[in-house]
Amino acid sequence: MKDTMDAAALDAEAERILRMNDRGGYSVPTAGLYPYQWNWDSAFAALGYAMFDLPRGWRELEVLMAGQWADGMVPHIQFHNVDPSYFPGPDIWGGVGPVPSSGISQPPIAATMARLIYELDPSAGAAPMRALYPKFIAWHRWFMDWRLDAGAACLTHPWEAGRDNAPDWDGPLARIEPVGIDPYERRDTGHVDPSMRPKKSDYDRYLWLVKQGHDCGWDQARLLEINPFRMADPTMHFTLLRAHRDLAWLGRELGLDTASLPDWIAQLEAGAETLWNAALGAYDVRDTASGAWAQAVSNAAFLCWYAGIDPKDSLATYARVQAPVRFGVASHDPESPAFEPKRYWRGPSWAMMNMLIAMGFDEAGLPEGAALRDSTARLIAENGFAEYFDPLTGAPAGGRDFTWTAAVWLAWCSPNVGRGRWAR
Ligand code: DGY
DSSP, X not given: OOSHHHHHHHHHHHHHHHHHTBOSSSBOSBTTTBOSEEHHHHHHHHHHHHTTOHHHHHHHHHHHHHTOXXXXXXXXXXXXXXXXXXSSOHHHHOOOSSSSBOSSOOOOOHHHHHHHHHHHOHHHHHHHHHHHHHHHHHHHHHHHHHSEETTEEEESSHHHHSOTTOGGGHHHHHTOOOTTOOOOOOSHHHHSOGGXXXXXXXXXXXXXXXXXXXXXXXXXXXXXXXXXOOEEOHHHHHHHHHHHHHHHHHHHHHTXXXXXXXXXXXHHHHHGGGGEETTTTEEOOEETTTOOBOOOOBGGGXXXXXXXXXXXXXXXXXXXXXXXXXXXXXXXXXXXXXXXTTSTTSSOBOHHHHHHHHHHHHHTTOTHHHHHHHHHHHHHHHHOSOSEEOTTTOOEESOXXXXXXXXXXXXXXXXXXXXTTSOO
């Protein structure tokens, strides 16, 4: 960024994108490619809106949590207004909640974003936070009931981690024979160059996994028996542990019942050990069926500081994966043969992951946090508000005018707006 004039123009552009993607109480990640409300996108959006319109920030979280299922799950997509430009839609998913939805969840960052928004103005935040609190508790309980393996948080579909086509899932997905899925037409590759998206072989398996859930009415006990895809994953684990901590803080602040949280936190602190791959020097994905490591250094590995757990050798590994790229943090190890700098979660850098990683660095007193913020600010200033970026060149990739990149700009990168307001 050349000067604060440039920053002011970027602030205005980010605000314009957030307003443009506002569908009235909830936001879409970007028009066309993702025309619905996505769970973790929405949580970042809430923080972004809160930077210029605090009530709108709270509203985003209220609408998100209103889609909660009776069992506590908060779905990864809510289909508020059916749009044929996206596939797979509500009929394929067969969600059983109060709003047509998908049947899986997504990394639970909403309670963490709620805390950040609350801290902007505690007196304005007390009432909305009190109403949201039991819903967050129920959602977090659902993870503890249905997504734990040896104390590590798991996902049951690549879309649940948000890291759809990460090389982490290649081995376990290859073992699935995607038989019995109806013929389908993808819509994502009509919006974005196919070289930046998952391959058809991945999509077949994504849909096969959706069919498993649909066919049993998303009965979690049944899915535990039949779903062959259950990965203990740093994304789910670290975001959940962090979210438990922030919820406990909010509960204490507001004098609410925090009784379950210390035990949940202790379980996840212990379970983090089962994700440490010493040979890799990083927290890694573990296949709960086979016990095999993914052997993949992803950007999610560096959420260990954000979760407040022992990073072990992670800082050395971080330095190694940052060295060959101009704009990290690459979503997959740039020295791995599976690295593809433009293909979604197989290499590109994601601004919102960078924000979470840097929150952890800042809290640990590490200078890497400010360095990552500055490089992400430069990345956005030079390349716009893309969904993700080529880490070697910074070239924008995926969707454009993207909600979470705009939110992250305002809340974390902008010297005029968010920076310093909430970063601890
Ligand atoms: C998509 O459609 O690519 C989404 O990532 C699914 O959540």
